[in-house]
Amino acid sequence: MGSTLRIVNGRVYDPANNVDGKTRDICIKDGKIVKSVPPKTKTIDAKGMVVMPGGVDIHCHIAGAKANIARKLQPDDHRRDVMRRLDLKKINTRSGTGGTVPSTFTTGYRYATMGYTTAMEAAVPPLLARHTIEELEDTPVIDKGFYILMGNNVLLYQMLQEGRHEEIRNAVAWWIDSTKSYTTKLVNPGGDEPWKGHRNATITQLNDKIDGFEQLTPRKIITSMVSAVEDLGLPHPVHIHCNNLGHSGNYKTTLETMKAADGRRIHVTHIQFHSYGGKPDENPTSKAPAIAEYINNNPNISADVGQVMFGKSTSMTADAPLAWMLTRYSSDQRWVNADTECESGCGIIPFAYQEHVYTHALQWAIGLELFLLSKDPWRMVLSTDHPNGGTFTSYPRLIRTLMDKEFRKEQMNSVNQKAVAKIKRAHHMEREYTLQEIAIVTRAGPARILGLKNKGHLGPGADADITIYDEHEDKELMFSAPRYVLKDGKLIIDNHEFKNNHEGKLLHVSPDYDEGIKDVIRPFVEDFYTIKFDNYAVSDNYIHHHEVIPTTK
Amino acid sequence: MSAATETKTEANTKTVENATCTFCGCLCDDMVLTVDVDAHKITKAKNACVLGKALFLSHEEEDRPFALIDGKPATLKEGVEEAAQILTNARFPMFYGMSDTTCEAQRQNVALVDMVGGTIDSTTSVCHGPTGMALQGVGESTATLGEIKNRADLVIYWGGNPAESLPRHFARYAVTAKGMYTPRRKKDRTIVNVDVRRTKSTPVADIFIQVKIGADFELLWALRALVKGRKVAPDIEKRTGVSLETMQDLVERMKNCRYGVLFFGMGLSMTRGRHFNAAAILSLASDLNEYTHFIATPMRGHGNVSGADMVVSWQTGYPFAVNFSRGYPKFNPGEFTATDMFARGDADAGLILAADPGSNFSQYAIDHMKKIPMIVLDPKLTHTAKLAKVAITTSHYGINTGGTAYRSDGVPIELRPCLESKYPSDEEVIRAIYKRVEQLLKAKKKTKSANNKRRKAA
Ligand code: SF4
């Protein structure tokens, strides 16, 4: 292409390169950021504007089997929120519907119009990876990847039960490689066996024995997966959704899980949902201070918050017992359960977080506490566990809540007062996030945690994924409508208008493994799955625009 | 295709392993196909059932023109041009079918309908559309078939006859299949069959329950009441043909099994009560989860009808019956379902991809199809192709072309074609039509705006 571009006069927030609001030129050539471009290059004048790397969403649910059931389930969710098809000069866009689980095209366009250029789908049963890849291909503009569910994998259980650690490592590598995924995800490890095989029971303690696997406990599963992923040098560590999500008193399980990592890297996701005190089946209390303190003091841990936002949401999770528990608190009679053979469970329910409800108000406040108590924004990054806590389109409002304490106080005063009485007066409620800190929790931090070296910063060599905002007092307004968005150097949003379509890349990892592992996996698949082993791996026919992110080994 | 799965055995034959049969919703992916390369024929289809064998062994590429326009032979290019002209000039085109083609073709088809602002519907609306609507009301508890194979100790077939429509369902998934917790196959399972009459599937069942015609809903509702511990009057037998005792026995079995499954067919979704029946059976399974793990799942017929649901859902948010005339997707079964659109005479053109509504829609609908310009893409000269203005011959998915198909439980499978074809794939033809319509619409827009300018100037 040889196309070049220069962004001039903008105030640049590029925390990875220690640039904090200085006026700098950003030069772009062939979709990458470079040191310089010839003087006679086309320019964008960003005077009075803020320049940041494109946003990176480390944890969301946007594509694949469960997202698609959630779409089918809720026509009421789409009806009032539609997206028209555009006839652009160069290319047409596709129409779609929104709501809490938008159609694929709408998902891509909406991330882009918000200045986000990368998003990671966080929970895919490996058997259904092909489906996720097809949907991600229909999710335009943004780069994307996905995590495969490995915490309830029956073959890995058998191997672990027999202490076959080397095979586990090879099997994990085979699974990552043959599904074209990014890392492993553990969801309520050990929970599926009692759920599917023992009349919908679940597991609550890290040292509980798992149904049918007497030698196994959630702790063993977690530590074995941490080792395997570390040995393989995956760019992102094990991504963990701890046991006991949503239950009062679960902060103990969360602390224990983090301790079980024993100094090795893990990422604990939507940690807000795992920071509750109180007794089981009674009202929760906030244990955000204890959780935040542990993370502040332990650099091997990273987390995303999983902030709750008031309004309509969709609870969709691989944690099937959790969704079942939530039906007790939902006024909507719809409930979905979907088991995937030998690999996963899944639960979906339409949900709404309401200001006046004690628990909802508390959950909202706990999320904010975690943000405000975090001493290292690089390791406590922004998410709503879209669409579980709220949709990704609510990020701008969340950003304002972090940056503007008056706005925060106003909200604090309008929610259930019993829930927030103590939190309201806490010293940390006075903190306001700076633009630089926002740049960290929404782009630089997630990119670093993901090991995406070309994302989340504006130094030479980075992908030219850039967002330019008008500076504005109202940060919600500012972050919901960037003036320019560039993806791979291409101007997608130009002067607030959607001008160009783009096909984003699939980001995946391809670790090495011993070919012999196939002979171990093959007979298991042939016996206990319902497709042939040779039809399991996702072939290269499904891979079009993609990038293999190297391992560190 | 990898070398490992395709081996040339002799000079003129080859074998394709792990191929998938797309004849029914079982989507068996363990076919071993022997191909006589010179004769361009499949000579053996190991592991296929009778229906599968018929599909593969009788496959013969008919020597048909690439396209027919008004019944006269035409080139592919002419066919595409004519189709593009029809769609460009139509105000309310109806797109229908998609059950016997790949997801890749389905995806392009939705792109095309989006561009022309038409309406799209799949064969789902005439089989398990009501089940989709029931899902929107009550949710579902479901599972992939492997989980059922591994765990289910109580299997109930309701309103369907898999022995004839899904011949390997018993052996591969739910009755005689050997699973992790069902090592003794049928001995580890109790099989129940509920239907209005005995079928070929009945002998496999340990218990047969005969329900009166049109009383499925009442029976399901009574079972729900019993599961919830409510009283049901004994005269329920008069309404349903099933004694209270039999119901109570079934309820005990359901509550006490480890992992129960309700498979249901069109005997529920397409008879009196339709989506109420489907909602009742989905709710029954959900209710049972208070006691044990329980699943309800439809048995679906055509190869990739599930894929059509998937694609239309992820691209529009709705599973079928979607209209784009306002520039965004709207969903309304009854209004935008194909059989209704044609029967009411609303559609002014049609595009039928890989289905044959001309053989199974109502006479009103067929009469209307005869009046409007229809476009048909199909390997065969179907009833619908015969009444079409443009019929384009395409290759056979799964045999000639690869791509993706979804099993009824949502497991996606990559197809492995074994024979070349001189005809283009559905996907290629839809893409070609798309490209041409795009040009035509742009040109139309230009002349329109030029006309407007002239008018203003004058
Ligand atoms: S059961 Fe269905 S998919 Fe399997 S071989 Fe028979 S017809 Fe084909």
Ligand SMILES: [Zn+2]
């Ligand atoms: Zn999540």
